[in-house]
Amino acid sequence: MSTAERDTIAEPAVETPVENSTTNRKQPFPRGFLDTISTGWAERPESLPAARPQAAFAATRRAAVSAAFPGKRLVIPAGSLKQRSNDTDYPFRAHSAFAHLTGWAADSEPDSILVFEPTDDGHDVTLYFRERADRTTTEFYADATVGEFWIGPRPSLAGVAADLDIATAHLDEYIEAEGALVLDESDDLTRVVSELRLVKDEYEIAEMRRAVDITAQGFDDIIRALPDAVAHARGERVVEGVFHRRAREDGNGEGYDTIAASGPHACYLHWTRNDGTVVPGDLILVDAGVEADSLYTADITRTLPVSGTFTEVQRRVYETVREAADAAFAAARIGVRFREVHEAAMKVIAARVAEWGLLPVTAQEALDADAGGQHRRYMVHGTSHHLGIDVHDCAQARREMYYDGILAPGMVFTIEPGLYFQIDDLTVPAEYRGIGVRIEDDILMTEDGPVNLSAGIPRTADEVEAWIARVQA
Numbered sequence: 001m002s003t004a005e006r007d008t009i010a011e012p013a014v015e016t017p018v019e020n021s022t023t024n025r026k027q028p029f030p031r032g033f034l035d036t037i038s039t040g041w042a043e044r045p046e047s048l049p050a051a052r053p054q055a056a057f058a059a060t061r062r063a064a065v066s067a068a069f070p071g072k073r074l075v076i077p078a079g080s081l082k083q084r085s086n087d088t089d090y091p092f093r094a095h096s097a098f099a100h101l102t103g104w105a106a107d108s109e110p111d112s113i114l115v116f117e118p119t120d121d122g123h124d125v126t127l128y129f130r131e132r133a134d135r136t137t138t139e140f141y142a143d144a145t146v147g148e149f150w151i152g153p154r155p156s157l158a159g160v161a162a163d164l165d166i167a168t169a170h171l172d173e174y175i176e177a178e179g180a181l182v183l184d185e186s187d188d189l190t191r192v193v194s195e196l197r198l199v200k201d202e203y204e205i206a207e208m209r210r211a212v213d214i215t216a217q218g219f220d221d222i223i224r225a226l227p228d229a230v231a232h233a234r235g236e237r238v239v240e241g242v243f244h245r246r247a248r249e250d251g252n253g254e255g256y257d258t259i260a261a262s263g264p265h266a267c268y269l270h271w272t273r274n275d276g277t278v279v280p281g282d283l284i285l286v287d288a289g290v291e292a293d294s295l296y297t298a299d300i301t302r303t304l305p306v307s308g309t310f311t312e313v314q315r316r317v318y319e320t321v322r323e324a325a326d327a328a329f330a331a332a333r334i335g336v337r338f339r340e341v342h343e344a345a346m347k348v349i350a351a352r353v354a355e356w357g358l359l360p361v362t363a364q365e366a367l368d369a370d371a372g373g374q375h376r377r378y379m380v381h382g383t384s385h386h387l388g389i390d391v392h393d394c395a396q397a398r399r400e401m402y403y404d405g406i407l408a409p410g411m412v413f414t415i416e417p418g419l420y421f422q423i424d425d426l427t428v429p430a431e432y433r434g435i436g437v438r439i440e441d442d443i444l445m446t447e448d449g450p451v452n453l454s455a456g457i458p459r460t461a462d463e464v465e466a467w468i469a470r471v472q473a
Contacts, residue, residue, distance in 0.1 A: 038136040048162040055165040057203040058103035066123040073180040074116035081110045096389045097193040106252040106293045126167045128174040194396035199410035207296035212453045214290040215298040218246035223471040235278030236260040251290040255297025256391045259287035264423040266436025280307045301440030308468045313431050321437045324348035324417035332450040339403045342383035345417040350375040384413045416440030
């Protein structure tokens, strides 16, 4: 049975089938059911929980947003269920800004709205959502989208108020008002809540570490499953599947679609079809991250030799990418502009591909900001992006706060250089074609400099070979 069968239940008062119904999914309820469904249920006493750990942090974030918009009504919707097909929906995932400002994460309710009502000294903040229906109402048994008979227990207003330490009200009490600033409709509000996440607080950093730790276990799972992947006609999906199991067992799921790109597929930057074979002798590039129940996600890439050892050319390409990643890490210092991290990696990439004779110009000419860029043929993406409750976090921040922003303690971002030689790229020797390598780590800026949160996942070519041997032993 689907999880969103909106049309399964007929109108409660209907006792006989409706002719000319617009759907074959509707079935009538007999009178006996209607007379007894609301009775015979045990009481549900509710013990109010203590506030969850993130509640205090969310309150501080709300205070910052309130201070940025004195006298303005602010509306932050969680979002609604999105239809997948016919009467089934995609799993619900609240808007990142809503989760960030409420502390309500994987357990949040669709259609909820966070409202800042202006007062003389700031804002009164209320969380509106649809409270669970009483068992005497038709919603309880007849609404397959929100009825508890269908989807299980739902939260109460009092329970959520205690859990999140915030005022709550039924969604039916929410009143729209002209002049309000609405998230994703107001550029100013969207920008402020995005920039608010550029520097992570203590709770967020702990959740990032948690997401990275689970992701590391997922990569171990992948290595164990490589023989099964090799044996399967769609081995990339075996890799995707074992990581998905870890993500669902120990987290909320994946923070983004897993890239399991083997052989030439590794040269396609966002290969998520994952329907190819995994062939001994090839490399497999796996870009994957577990999203914790808090919705904070890791974003890690490792490129693995399917047979357990790199060929000479594969190792040359791999170690160049690792060298670029190390240069980017060394450039990440407090007070440095974010874009300088990318520039450091690009210097290594340009130098090495020029050294291999792949460029029509010198490395220095390729690095010219106006006339150069020839080396970018083999790495068209950026080296870094902010990371957090979104895999590409803070995306609506101003450029001067993001790419041209200054690195500060509490920022979390990726370092992910790569080299990709397409299978049909005639500008490179045949021995390079079809090789794609990316190494991606999650970096936390501290007062003492950068910390690689994912450093425990082997990085060098030698370490990767030893890792595969150890896990598969």
